Amino acid sequence: MLNSEETVKALNVMGEVFPNATTSLTKTDPFHFMLSVILSAQATDKAVNLVTPALFERYKTPVDLANASLPEVESYIKTLGLYRNKARFLVKCSQELLERFNGVVPKTRKELMSLTGVGRKTADVVLAECFGIPAFAVDTHVSRVAKRLAIVPPESDVLTIEKILMRKVPKDLWIKGHHRMIFWGRYQCMARNPKCETCPLLDICQEGQIRVMR
DNA sequence: AACTCGGGGCA
DNA sequence: TGCCCAGAGTT
Numbered sequence: 001m002l003n004s005e006e007t008v009k010a011l012n013v014m015g016e017v018f019p020n021a022t023t024s025l026t027k028t029d030p031f032h033f034m035l036s037v038i039l040s041a042q043a044t045d046k047a048v049n050l051v052t053p054a055l056f057e058r059y060k061t062p063v064d065l066a067n068a069s070l071p072e073v074e075s076y077i078k079t080l081g082l083y084r085n086k087a088r089f090l091v092k093c094s095q096e097l098l099e100r101f102n103g104v105v106p107k108t109r110k111e112l113m114s115l116t117g118v119g120r121k122t123a124d125v126v127l128a129e130c131f132g133i134p135a136f137a138v139d140t141h142v143s144r145v146a147k148r149l150a151i152v153p154p155e156s157d158v159l160t161i162e163k164i165l166m167r168k169v170p171k172d173l174w175i176k177g178h179h180r181m182i183f184w185g186r187y188q189c190m191a192r193n194p195k196c197e198t199c200p201l202l203d204i205c206q207e208g209q210i211r212v213m214r
Numbered sequence: 215a216a217c218t219c220g221g222g223g224c225a
Numbered sequence: 226t227g228c229c230c231a232g233a234g235t236t
Contacts, residue, residue, distance in 0.1 A: 023231085041232040047222065048231090081220040085233080119233045139231055182231065191229075192225080217236085225228090 002151045004168040006204065010149055011173060013200050014180035014188075021176070021183040023129060025049065030105040030130040031097070032056045035065075037125050038089055038117045043080045051077050062103040065094035089117025107131050120158070128175045136174040138162045141185025148189060148207040 002010065015021070024045035025036045032052070039048045055076040059065040065073070073087040080086060093115045097103055105126065106112055112123035124137035136142075138161050146152045152164045169177050188195055196208040 042230055044222070045231065079221065081222070085219055117233070121232065141231065
C-alpha cells in the first residue's frame with residue numbers, strides 16, 4: 001500500500017502530465033454550478049455544457065426552477081442520460097433551497113447533502129469549486145485510480161476511499177488531487193484499456209505491471 | 215445491498 | 226451494435 005509520501009509523489013506526477021487539470025463544467029454562480037454538477041452524473045461535462053446555457057437562461061433563479069413544469073425542464077436536458085430523474089432533482093432541489101435556505105446555496109456538506117439530487121460527490125465538488133472549501137470528492141475515476149495504484153485496499157467502498165485519501169494527502173492538495181485523479185482516470189488510466197505501456201507511474205502500479213506482463 | 219434511470223462515448 | 230459511464234434515490 002502506498003504511504004502518504006508516495007501518494008503525494010504520484011499525484012504530482014499526474015500534475016506534470018496534466019498541469020491544467022480542473023473541472024470542465026462551466027463556472028457560473030453557485031446555484032447554477034450546483035445544478036451543473038447534478039446534471040453531470042453519468043454524463044460528460046461536455047454534454048452538460050452544451051445544454052446549460054439555454055437551461056439557465058430559461059431558469060435564472062431558484063424561484064424560476066421551483067415553479068417550472070417537469071416536461072419543459074426535461075426538454076432542455078434530453079440529450080443527457082437519466083434526464084427524467086435529473087429534471088425532478090433540479091426542481092425539487094430548488095424548492096428545498098427556497099424553503100430551507102432562503103434560496104442560497106449552503107456551505108456545509110451536511111446541508112448540501114440534505115438537498116434532493118445532491119449526494120456526497122456533488123456536495124464535495126460544490127464546496128471545493130464554489131467556496132474553496134477543501135474536499136476530496138470521490139467518483140468512479142478517483143476510486144479506480146486509487147485502487148489500481150494501491151493507495152487504498154482493492155475492496156474499499158467510497159467512504160473508506162475518501163477517508164484514506166484525506167489522511168494520506170495534505171489538505172491543500174485535496175482539490176487539485178481530485179482533479180488530477182479525474183484526468184488520470186479519464187485520459188491515462190481508463191477503465192477498459194488503460195495506457196500502461198506509456199504510463200509514468202507503472203513502476204509503482206502493481207495492477208499495471210501485471211497488466212503489461214500478459 | 216441491489217435496482218433503476220438513459221443518452222453519449224467509444225471499441 | 227454492445228457495453229460502460231464525471232451518481233443519487235428508492236426499496
